[in-house]
Amino acid sequence: xxxxxQTPSNKVTEKGKYVELRCDPISGHTALxxxxxxxxxxxxxxxxxxxxxxxxxxxxxNDRFFAVRPEGSVSTLKIQRTERGDSAVYLCASSLxxxxxxxxxxxxxxxxxxx
Amino acid sequence: xxxxxxxPSTLSVQEGDSAVIKCTYSDSASNYFPxxxxxxxxxxxxxxxxxxxxxxxxDQRIAVTLNKTAKHFSLHITETQPEDxxxxxxxxxxxxxxxxxxxxxxxxx
Numbered sequence: 001x002x003x004x005x006q007t008p009s010n011k012v013t014e015k016g017k018y019v020e021l022r023c024d025p026i027s028g029h030t031a032l033x034x035x036x037x038x039x040x041x042x043x044x045x046x047x048x049x050x051x052x053x054x055x056x057x058x059x060x061x062n063d064r065f066f067a068v069r070p071e072g073s074v075s076t077l078k079i080q081r082t083e084r085g086d087s088a089v090y091l092c093a094s095s096l097x098x099x100x101x102x103x104x105x106x107x108x109x110x111x112x113x114x115x
Numbered sequence: 116x117x118x119x120x121x122x123p124s125t126l127s128v129q130e131g132d133s134a135v136i137k138c139t140y141s142d143s144a145s146n147y148f149p150x151x152x153x154x155x156x157x158x159x160x161x162x163x164x165x166x167x168x169x170x171x172x173x174d175q176r177i178a179v180t181l182n183k184t185a186k187h188f189s190l191h192i193t194e195t196q197p198e199d200x201x202x203x204x205x206x207x208x209x210x211x212x213x214x215x216x217x218x219x220x221x222x223x224x
Contacts, residue, residue, distance in 0.1 A: 044214075
């Protein structure tokens with residue numbers, strides 16, 4: 001596709017439920033990043049993939065959060081036992097390589113609301 | 116890990132004036148410093164970036180400066196226009212982008 005695509009754009013779920021958020025990066029981009037953005041805040045790093053492997057998952061807040069990228073393209077962020085504090089916009093970004101100085105392109109985000 | 120601080124949190128200027136946003140970072144291994152503009156309800160979009168081998172970069176009305184010794188970098192917007200109104204984020208990257216907390220810029224006609 002032309003850009004980074006995230007689905008769904010909006011997700012409302014009940015506290016305690018499981019959710020999956022999908023990211024489809026720009027074709028050919030080997031690096032993929034997940035961020036979380038709360039209202040009025042900057043994007044908060046969660047995890048990044050270089051190819052299929054998680055190169056750095058130090059930003060995942062706890063073990064309820066997990067992400068995969070099995071074929072080195074599409075990635076899924078999984079949140080178990082959702083809590084109201086998980087409500088935020090989840091942003092995905094991709095870049096051409098895992099080198100730290102290449103431009104990252106963002107998707108439009110998934111707005112997650114836990115009620 | 117990397118920590119990025121950004122100031123000011125809000126900035127109001129008259130159309131035509133200049134705006135300056137400043138950031139500091141902590142990790143001396145950071146070598147890439149992009150600036151993103153985010154309009155309400157939209158995705159962050161890169162407006163300019165600078166790498167650690169240069170001290171300044173300019174693109175039309177936008178310029179960035181980098182002082183590696185002091186670990187700070189700045190965004191300068193000249194001749195501001197109402198459409199420059201948005202939230203601006205700086206970021207520093209040793210291996211992944213770490214963002215500042217953002218500056219809400221309002222340009223009044």
